[in-house]
Amino acid sequence: MAHEHKLEIFRGLLKFKSNTQKIWGVLTFLTLVTIVxxxxxxxxxxxxxxxxxxxxxxxxxIFIILTLVKAYYIAWDFMHLRDExxxxxxxxxxxxxxxxxxxxxxxxFEADYIYQVYRDGxxxxxx
Amino acid sequence: xxxxxxxxxxxxVWGGGNQPLGASYGKxxxxxxxxxxxxxxSGFLAAYGFSRFKFIETWxxxxxxxxxxxxxxxxxxxxxxxxxxxxxxxxxxxxxLAVDAGHKLQKTKVIWYMxxxxxxxxxxxxxxxxxWATFIKGDFGALETKxxxxxxxxxxxxxxxxxxxxxxxxxxxxxxxxxxKNGIWYYEGESLPxxxxxxxxxxxxxxxxxxxRTELLNEDGHKTVLTRDETLKKLNDATLVVEGANLVRNxxxxxxxxxxxxFITGFHGFHVFSGVIINVIIFFNVILGTYxxxxxxxxxxxxxxxxxxxxxxxxxxxxxxxxx
Numbered sequence: 416m417a418h419e420h421k422l423e424i425f426r427g428l429l430k431f432k433s434n435t436q437k438i439w440g441v442l443t444f445l446t447l448v449t450i451v452x453x454x455x456x457x458x459x460x461x462x463x464x465x466x467x468x469x470x471x472x473x474x475x476x477i478f479i480i481l482t483l484v485k486a487y488y489i490a491w492d493f494m495h496l497r498d499e500x501x502x503x504x505x506x507x508x509x510x511x512x513x514x515x516x517x518x519x520x521x522x523x524f525e526a527d528y529i530y531q532v533y534r535d536g537x538x539x540x541x542x
Numbered sequence: 543x544x545x546x547x548x549x550x551x552x553x554x555v556w557g558g559g560n561q562p563l564g565a566s567y568g569k570x571x572x573x574x575x576x577x578x579x580x581x582x583x584s585g586f587l588a589a590y591g592f593s594r595f596k597f598i599e600t601w602x603x604x605x606x607x608x609x610x611x612x613x614x615x616x617x618x619x620x621x622x623x624x625x626x627x628x629x630x631x632x633x634x635x636x637x638x639l640a641v642d643a644g645h646k647l648q649k650t651k652v653i654w655y656m657x658x659x660x661x662x663x664x665x666x667x668x669x670x671x672x673x674w675a676t677f678i679k680g681d682f683g684a685l686e687t688k689x690x691x692x693x694x695x696x697x698x699x700x701x702x703x704x705x706x707x708x709x710x711x712x713x714x715x716x717x718x719x720x721x722x723k724n725g726i727w728y729y730e731g732e733s734l735p736x737x738x739x740x741x742x743x744x745x746x747x748x749x750x751x752x753x754x755r756t757e758l759l760n761e762d763g764h765k766t767v768l769t770r771d772e773t774l775k776k777l778n779d780a781t782l783v784v785e786g787a788n789l790v791r792n793x794x795x796x797x798x799x800x801x802x803x804x805f806i807t808g809f810h811g812f813h814v815f816s817g818v819i820i821n822v823i824i825f826f827n828v829i830l831g832t833y834x835x836x837x838x839x840x841x842x843x844x845x846x847x848x849x850x851x852x853x854x855x856x857x858x859x860x861x862x863x864x865x866x
Contacts (some may be wrong), residue, residue, distance in 0.1 A: 429705065434642050
């Protein structure tokens, strides 16, 4: 099987000479992201835990975004989706994204509603 | 962008032999499986999010639960999980390197990289088992109230957590396990905790330094600590001593927390375990030269996809269970 690898990441900002080199480059990047996550998780800067965006702490948003960044590079470079046809890539990526986004939307709103019922309703559960 | 459909002559489009997605049958099926598996994991994690949002004010703080590192004593939040994450990413890297060597038909390299991948996977599964054992054993112990809530203990001077053994009185009362020989109607009795409820209650009453910490989170994201008076009043609600965790109750807080922990990390651990088994099978096939004779190493690529997927799932579990 003749395989051609696309060797640039960060939208062409960084171009590697060989596939092996690219793998190590991606590993370095993923490790850095994990270190940042753990450091933030241990330090918990007050500026990030006391500010909210869409009902969630900014720190948690940062974690989720960094996770998606990691997921992107694992799928694109380790699972070599970058080298696949765009049709295959879209079928694989967008199907779960749509379904999961829908599920999360439904469940989290419902959960928040139940939380409010527990808090404001005449039901005592925390005793 | 790459073209989607390969069109030779018009008649050939429906004549078979086309590969519109440019992937072999086996690879495509692996991707289908991974997509459906991804949806399963998403379902679990979304259910976790549901329960967490439902009990947003009382959910346990992961940093305070996962604080152990093997062979070391002390409080190291997250370090070990971060190490596990790194191990799994590292084994993912050796897996890509094996796939890459496979494309170049370098058998020895494939063998070595597969070997390293298997070792990484084994270390991860072992760490997971250790993590479970620590979680099940617990370290501080707690009381459960009538409402099924957990009461933990802190020291009034230092604000640090207190374990039951730090303050519980030793009362000379009779405590026996319910055994089969003692009853005509035998149903499993729960094993007795190290201290009886009375011993813990008396211990709190006699030591003015002990305060109760409830599940409720305050504005700073810390658990609420009661005053001494409130502590003594709250003691009346206690019904049970809880040590460690099982599927019914756990000393860390909300019961659902342990349930989801066992379920999600267990399901993921099972994936890693089966991944290691599949890797071992392919590893031996590579050694025997099966793929050398076949002329390509696509099988390595396919198990590689599965292995990376396991890593991908862990990235999400790590975030939602340990970080957020």
